[in-house]
Amino acid sequence: MDRGYKYSELVTVCPKEMEDFEEKVKGFFQEHMHSQEEIRLILDGNGYWDIRDYDGKWIRFRVTKGDLIVLPPGMFHRFTLDENNYIKALLLYTEVPHRTQHGAESESAARKEYVDKVLNNPAAVHRHQTTTQ
Numbered sequence: 045m046d047r048g049y050k051y052s053e054l055v056t057v058c059p060k061e062m063e064d065f066e067e068k069v070k071g072f073f074q075e076h077m078h079s080q081e082e083i084r085l086i087l088d089g090n091g092y093w094d095i096r097d098y099d100g101k102w103i104r105f106r107v108t109k110g111d112l113i114v115l116p117p118g119m120f121h122r123f124t125l126d127e128n129n130y131i132k133a134l135l136l137y138t139e140v141p142h143r144t145q146h147g148a149e150s151e152s153a154a155r156k157e158y159v160d161k162v163l164n165n166p167a168a169v170h171r172h173q174t175t176t177q
């Protein structure tokens with residue numbers, strides 16, 4: 045299936061290989077979203093992505109070599125490294141990546157669609173409630 049991926053970026057997040065490492069890592073950990081689907085394939089190392097559940101609570105998941113994750117457009121998240129301070133990932137995008145900080149999302153069509161289709165979707169919310177009670 046063609047998902048329309050046209051752009052790729054190979055990133056190595058570690059003090060030796062990333063310019064302005066501290067600043068970039070702080071930026072990854074600030075809550076943000078993207079207006080397009082983005083694939084992350086972990087080629088080496090480890091890290092954590094945090095996403096928010098239906099109640100707004102953070103859920104943390106660990107990624108390691110061989111993992112592939114896709115976060116839907118409009119979903120807030122943040123990323124951090126573990127104590128090894130090293131991850132290498134291939135990022136694939138359908139468009140030139142655009143990042144929106146938490147608090148600045150009101151103008152974002154992707155955020156509106158995510159809220160309508162996921163957070164306020166009665167079928168999805170019902171499933172969530174029945175599985176967490």
Ligand SMILES: CSCCC(=O)C(=O)O
Pocket residue numbers: 055057071072073084122123131133
């Ligand atoms: C591992 S590099 C990029 C991390 C990040 O901030 C993101 O996925 O949005």
